Amino acid sequence: MKKYNHLYFWIVVICFFGGILLAQQFLKQQGSDLIPGAGGNFTLQADQGPVALSDFKGKVVALYFGYMSCPDICPTSLWNLSAAMNSLTREQAEQVQGLFISVDPERDSPYALNLFVKGFFDSFLGLTGLKSEIDKIARQYGVIYEKVPLPDSAMGYVIDHTSVIYLIDQQGVLQYYLPHNTDPESIKNDLLKLLEE
Amino acid sequence: MKKLIACLFLMAPMPILADVAAVITIEDPFARAAIQQQRNSAAFMKLGNKGADAAIVYAKSPVADIVELHTHVNDQGVMRMRKIERIELPAQQTVTLKPGGLHVMLLGLNQDLKVGQTIEVTLGFSDSSEKTIEVPVKMVQRPMMKGHGKNHDKKQMMTH
Numbered sequence: 191m192k193k194y195n196h197l198y199f200w201i202v203v204i205c206f207f208g209g210i211l212l213a214q215q216f217l218k219q220q221g222s223d224l225i226p227g228a229g230g231n232f233t234l235q236a237d238q239g240p241v242a243l244s245d246f247k248g249k250v251v252a253l254y255f256g257y258m259s260c261p262d263i264c265p266t267s268l269w270n271l272s273a274a275m276n277s278l279t280r281e282q283a284e285q286v287q288g289l290f291i292s293v294d295p296e297r298d299s300p301y302a303l304n305l306f307v308k309g310f311f312d313s314f315l316g317l318t319g320l321k322s323e324i325d326k327i328a329r330q331y332g333v334i335y336e337k338v339p340l341p342d343s344a345m346g347y348v349i350d351h352t353s354v355i356y357l358i359d360q361q362g363v364l365q366y367y368l369p370h371n372t373d374p375e376s377i378k379n380d381l382l383k384l385l386e387e
Numbered sequence: 388m389k390k391l392i393a394c395l396f397l398m399a400p401m402p403i404l405a406d407v408a409a410v411i412t413i414e415d416p417f418a419r420a421a422i423q424q425q426r427n428s429a430a431f432m433k434l435g436n437k438g439a440d441a442a443i444v445y446a447k448s449p450v451a452d453i454v455e456l457h458t459h460v461n462d463q464g465v466m467r468m469r470k471i472e473r474i475e476l477p478a479q480q481t482v483t484l485k486p487g488g489l490h491v492m493l494l495g496l497n498q499d500l501k502v503g504q505t506i507e508v509t510l511g512f513s514d515s516s517e518k519t520i521e522v523p524v525k526m527v528q529r530p531m532m533k534g535h536g537k538n539h540d541k542k543q544m545m546t547h
Binding site: 258259260261262263265266269270272273302303305306308309334336338340342343344345348350351352353354369370371373374 | 419421422423424425426427428429452453455457459461462464465466467468469470486487490492493494495526527528529
């Protein structure tokens, strides 16, 4: 009987530490690496009507999650992407669709989003929808976002969010994960790799 | 003669007061261009402190309804922006406000901020002295650079 007690003890210990290791692995992936099988189709609202990722089959899609009240992180990412787009030839740029998904559906209307993204690059589209829809897409792509009240700030609340540009190939498959502040030259090179495939 | 003496008396306490504003140097200030529905922006700069420990405790600007002091934390790729009460300026050190980090947050812009334009920003210090600076509006993006591969960026993110 004593022997068995020992065995149970070690099983519990191994499961416990194994669990911690697995959880750490999972959290690490969410933070900095592409989750295997991430991506997939979605439909949201643009100012012009519903837009699905599958509408852009045959084009490369650059996808970013952010919000309009974001003063620094989102504009930096969009300007970097815009600089990369401007460094392509016109024919190449026409084969790339930039999509901005708002993680602040309360404040960002499709109308305002449209004007906002067009300020960065003419063909960009701004998308929003119900929070439940955005939640689902965020999970698909491994994006973490969270509304955080800032009662002492005039902002009222901010949205903490993953700042990543996702590059999706012509078949709708997620191929590249570009961490925050990837320089325009690298974005351009990855876009070209997908365009040449 | 009486006037001169009066003047001397008035001037005498000045060196003792040594405003924080007088010992803070500001280099390379810039504000992020904001157009088309962008109602918020941010200003950045390098602050040198040639005096004792001090801090920025508030800021204001005629182009924004409200100006706050903010910082960013990059938490494993998740950007968390927070309001802070003060930006510490330790004695004899340089503090850099830059994209992705500490910034003067301009909330509720009452005009577009266009490249080439200059805006006024006033910084309020811990001793209630103030400094008003002219801040050029710039497009903030990383320059196109050769030889900066994706791997370089990945590394950079992790060391943040």
